[in-house]
Amino acid sequence: MSQSTLTTKKSNFQRKNPAGFLEDRGVKYYQYLAKKAGSTNVETLVAIDDLPSDDSLCSAANNITRLAAFIAFSIGALTTIVSVWFEWKYAGRLDDFLYYTGYLLVISAMLALEMTVLFWLGLRTVHQLACLTGHHDLHDDPFLTDAYTVPNMLARAALEVPDPVIHYLGIDPLKHVPKSGLLFIGLLYKAKVLLSSLFIKFVCVRVFGKGGSRLGFAWVAIPVTGIWDAVVMYKVAREARLRLFGNRLARHITDEIMQPEFISQLSAKAKEGTIRAVATMMVLSQNHHPNMLVLLIELCKNFETDERCEYDNWADFLTLLNEVSLRERYFILDLLSVSAAFDGHLSRLERHHLRQAFGEQTEVYMLRIEALKQALLSGRLHKAKQLCLLDFEPG
Structure with missing residues (x-):
């Protein structure tokens, strides 16, 4: 990514209030x-x-x-x-x-x-x-x-x-x-x-x-x-x-899964759906949890975005799911389920709307969300990594 693009994307951050x-x-x-622990100025994280x-x-x-x-x-x-x-x-x-x-x-x-x-x-x-x-x-x-x-x-x-x-x-997690x-x-x-x-x-x-x-x-x-x-x-x-x-999982997804050869399999619509999957969950969760924002930020390193696009519109997201291939749909649903689990709970809005996206696979995806939530909260990082698999298969 060019320095000018990086600067432009970072300028999209607008913190309403400075740190207290x-x-x-x-x-x-x-x-x-x-x-004191000697851990400053370290450029890379230890692999999971x-x-x-x-x-x-x-x-x-x-x-x-x-x-x-x-x-x-x-x-x-x-x-x-x-x-x-x-x-x-x-x-x-x-x-x-x-x-x-x-x-x-x-x-x-x-x-x-x-x-x-x-x-x-x-x-x-x-x-x-x-x-x-x-x-x-x-x-x-x-x-x-x-x-x-x-x-x-x-x-x-x-x-x-x-x-x-x-x-x-333009994403507003508190819009509802x-x-x-x-x-x-x-x-x-x-x-x-x-x-x-x-x-x-x-x-x-x-x-x-x-x-x-x-x-x-x-x-x-x-x-x-x-x-x-x-x-x-x-x-x-x-x-x-x-x-x-x-x-850690957000960085794993973007640094280890979203490699150029993986991204090359996605159509323009599927790439847009990747951003929408996280953005809509941020809105439906109704909070500014950093896990979801960091995941979105990391994904935006690999995808071009349009500031005029209303990425957090749920109706547009459902429409997009019907416009991509079946394999791409499963990939987007995988990412949707991961995003839903990243803040550690499911809101009433999430439970209601996710069923519209998952359709016949609702039960298997909801079980995956619950398992990922428990892995995150219990400290089982390796199990959580396995549950963050993004493939082109249902569930």
Whole structure:
């Protein structure tokens, strides 16, 4: 691909909002960890076939996840003990102003400590998982916007920062989400991040029980907060694994499967259908998951695109399926099923519309999607690679 074409395609990226403070700090710390591990400035990834077996990868990933969850439980419980101890020690022994002022200061300090440790733990956990899959701090790919380099994607997963809205080829993954729904999702996310631990530490203690029974209930907040933090860390590790394996598979598909001799078998319509298969799944999934965008970006390295084309139009995609040969149709359906699994779940829209495309092969393709989802989430990269086979056969 010529440099001018590369520059033009990269210019199609439009990040609606720049990286926030947390993401920026997270990327810098991730880069520090990568440099400390001696993994920066590495130009190539280790081939999937050269990585350890699925059993070894799965076992190591589970051990990393369990340790992170245990540490998260511990920090949640320990910081809560301090606030509960303060209440047990001074409730009814200080005047209201001093008591509530002190209580608020203690809770704020412990919450700040808890969040800081959890952010640190999340970043270290995703870096350890990245080392398992052979990922490195890749800055040499001129095609990727900085929003979707490995450090940025993993920093957002570790800090539970939402993925940015990226407009690429006119594709809008949120086109079917009502504006009111977007507002509700945004408010719900911010409330979860800012108030979840505070809610457990403070609100629940106030709502349940009075007097002595209230103090008794306060101690219950210790394991509850610990469990909550452990669950959050588990979800962080789970999302990091999904992003890492999806990123590897996207590169496998484009670098190892989409070779010139393979592409030469495709008609112009089939090449267009390749882009449409991923674009339509991005819209039907109704999110900006990086796995799907990276797959689309990598595919666009091998295919010419038209900015005037509405690639995310489902009706046009169904029409195209009837215009290509039967062999090409099966190839496009293979890629459609892979794309549907890449974000780790199937939305209601995906489940409804995919049946229209799969037709008589619906059952076999849906089973393939489910198997690929489970392989990605469980850390079985070699099995996931096998399920990403793109041939010209049904299923």
